[in-house]
Amino acid sequence: MEPELSSIVPQPPNKSRIWTIWKVAIILGIVTALEFAVALQLPETFKPFKIWLFVGMTFIKAGYIIGEFMHLAHEKKTLMWTIMLPCVFVLWLLAALLIQADAIYNAIYY
Amino acid sequence: MANSVSINSDQNNLWRGGVEPFKASYGKLMMWFFLISDAFTFSTFLIAYGVIRYKHPAYEGILEDFSFSQSYWPVPEKVFDAAPFMHGVELPLVFVGIMTFVLILSSVTMVLAVEAGHRMDRAGVEKWMVWTIIGGITFLSCQAWEWTHFIVGTDYGGKLLDGSIFYGANLQTNQYGPPDFAAFFFFITGFHGFHVFSGVAINFLIFYQATVGILEKRGHYEMVEKVGLYWHFVDLVWVFVFTFFYLI
Numbered sequence: 001m002e003p004e005l006s007s008i009v010p011q012p013p014n015k016s017r018i019w020t021i022w023k024v025a026i027i028l029g030i031v032t033a034l035e036f037a038v039a040l041q042l043p044e045t046f047k048p049f050k051i052w053l054f055v056g057m058t059f060i061k062a063g064y065i066i067g068e069f070m071h072l073a074h075e076k077k078t079l080m081w082t083i084m085l086p087c088v089f090v091l092w093l094l095a096a097l098l099i100q101a102d103a104i105y106n107a108i109y110y
Numbered sequence: 111m112a113n114s115v116s117i118n119s120d121q122n123n124l125w126r127g128g129v130e131p132f133k134a135s136y137g138k139l140m141m142w143f144f145l146i147s148d149a150f151t152f153s154t155f156l157i158a159y160g161v162i163r164y165k166h167p168a169y170e171g172i173l174e175d176f177s178f179s180q181s182y183w184p185v186p187e188k189v190f191d192a193a194p195f196m197h198g199v200e201l202p203l204v205f206v207g208i209m210t211f212v213l214i215l216s217s218v219t220m221v222l223a224v225e226a227g228h229r230m231d232r233a234g235v236e237k238w239m240v241w242t243i244i245g246g247i248t249f250l251s252c253q254a255w256e257w258t259h260f261i262v263g264t265d266y267g268g269k270l271l272d273g274s275i276f277y278g279a280n281l282q283t284n285q286y287g288p289p290d291f292a293a294f295f296f297f298i299t300g301f302h303g304f305h306v307f308s309g310v311a312i313n314f315l316i317f318y319q320a321t322v323g324i325l326e327k328r329g330h331y332e333m334v335e336k337v338g339l340y341w342h343f344v345d346l347v348w349v350f351v352f353t354f355f356y357l358i
Contacts, residue, residue: 032207032214039357065342087146097157097161
């Protein structure tokens, strides 16, 4: 359409960045496969252990997605903390409401 | 006093504009703030799920003998054990696992599109955006199948409290367990699915802008980065939904 546009020559691929992307992709794939294996292979007697394992693996995946894919680990540290710190409130809500739920359960069934 | 007003008024003055506070552009910063608020919304959904699940009795018996009942919360891997073209075959979590991989892969192609954008590589941006859009549409199609299966129900159905057999699920009744279970399934995966849908729509818009050369004329591909942030967030939410809804 516009002749001067086609004159823009793309720079060569950033090999190390692309390799990092695929490395993170492989890690995410492996962790998901592990979650799968734990869900189906580990017997139910390990239920609390399984739950913590799932939570741990989820946070590993979340860390890689936020840090590398969303590039937050390479932004300014102030930006990183501005984004991460408010999430503390989520943990607070989780703790508060699960304690509450336990009380509701006890009130109904005991 | 006279000594303290020695700040010069050149362009580097942090408080007079011209400097990006976090070395991030306005648009990217606002996308981040929007994503935080969206993260809070999804958190409340998942935490509410946790609360309601916690206040219902859990299934205590052996997993092999599990059957649907209104009196305890169902085991997710016994509910989501179907896959297309595999009628009657028990494949716990296989289909939802495939969906997870599809979404992760589409996230990977999205970062590759962002990387191509940094290099002003229009063909690269186009190629990787197309793959991202295809990944998103695949995920949505899978979810459509999953919803259909959930709503239509299994061959045997499940017994309701009044003793009748019910097939499938809606917002009032479901064969899999307490009504809240189906309600949360619809709301959480539905809210996430709608995010995926809008993500695909926005990705398509940016793909179109890249294709007709709007972004190249602008001199940078930052829009790809911004929609990329949103798309990764959608993937991130699915990681949490997968764990807290399907695995635990």
